[in-house]
Amino acid sequence: MNDVGGVDVTALQSEGLRRGDECHNRNVASSAALVAQLAPSIARRAQDANAAADLLAFMAGNPHFFLSFSIASAKAIGDAAHRAGEPGLVTAICANGRSLGVRVSGLGDRWFTAPVHVPRGLYFPGFEPEDANPDIGDSAIVETIGLGGFAMAASPSVVRFVGAGGLADAIRITEEMAEICLGEHPHFRMPTLDERGTPVGIDVCRVVETGIAPLINTGIAGRAPGTGQIGAGVVRAPLACFEAAVAALVSEPGPRNG
């Protein structure tokens, strides 16, 4: 019996979409799949039985365990797209609780930033909107590779979890995101849309032309330091980021990849 020899995150994400995860706000099925994939090697290689059991319990007990793998994979893909892509492709999105920034191919290492909104969503018991911080975190990079809000149609459960409706609303959101994307993902197929690929490749020009801001599935963090996650919802990336990127593309024409 061999060890795992690496984890194909894209394959897990592709299968995750078949299991109702959009791989940002819902990772529970992909997390279980990853635990099942790694469990034999963990049991075999751990220092002792209790160490294996504790590690497996930690992994299995966190329904978002897979999210870190998604983020790391999206960063690698985003960086490759940034080097290779045609100018104007969004290759990273992140927020720090005050500003949201986007990185755009053809425009170097700059971040185009604007004040970030507070997500709309549902709150865990004991919390309400005034406890919320504006959006924070680097996980929105998964939206740039066709997951999260862009894959909403694959996850009718998550739209309910974030207070955004049912299957029809989930499909509507994915179809709206398709209007600002250059293509459909060849591997991230949605059984709820009869195997159509998720929209991928956010084009800053299309965002500005349509006025459709990328929709991000996100956790809601508490304002008070140390509170952690207090809910889950959706947030739109501010249009000003994309307007600034388009202005830069226009004023600085020519190949500037890298």
Added chain:
Amino acid sequence: MNDVGGVDVTALQSEGLRRGDECHNRNVASSAALVAQLAPSIARRAQDANAAADLLAFMAGNPHFFLSFSIASAKAIGDAAHRAGEPGLVTAICANGRSLGVRVSGLGDRWFTAPVHVPRGLYFPGFEPEDANPDIGDSAIVETIGLGGFAMAASPSVVRFVGAGGLADAIRITEEMAEICLGEHPHFRMPTLDERGTPVGIDVCRVVETGIAPLINTGIAGRAPGTGQIGAGVVRAPLACFEAAVAALVSEPGPRNG
């Protein structure tokens, strides 16, 4: 860290429907969930690390590992319904490769049987319809508790796997099965149908009145002994079983539960 202390199969099935399983022909997400749930205890309690690893690899390597749990749970529920239910409820379905039989509450331990069909579906590479045996197995009991074909809408991936179309077809099948059922399941909710419960409680009178035969998601077994599974598809339970049960209900009126 405590041991598992029992497995709530109904909870796993309910969550499985959120993960694209209908828990008969597609069990891959529920199998991973079960592996993740049991892995810590297996790692802690196994005789040695290799035994734990081998067991976990066996469990994680079989995408239908959860099916046996579903069948056993459905048998317990079906038996309880048989004792308690009003006359005319289908409490078990099974087939032996020649006949399909149904057991009906109010009609004792008899089986109402008729020749069983060959499933329609897709074949694994190297096999074709003439290699197929008429339907065989006891797994169709899960259809009597609102899973399998009755939960088709929850699993658009499975309709494609069995060659039965896309999401609209999956929803149509579940809605057709609702016409022959007494209710909707309180726990088996389908995110693809905005949290509606799966149809449950097959009523032999409704089957005969509507002419709608229960649709079973099933594996296709090879005719040649030892071949095993050669494909996956759907099969209708023969109407003659239900006609015979209705005739028995009419000719033998009165309470006969048990």
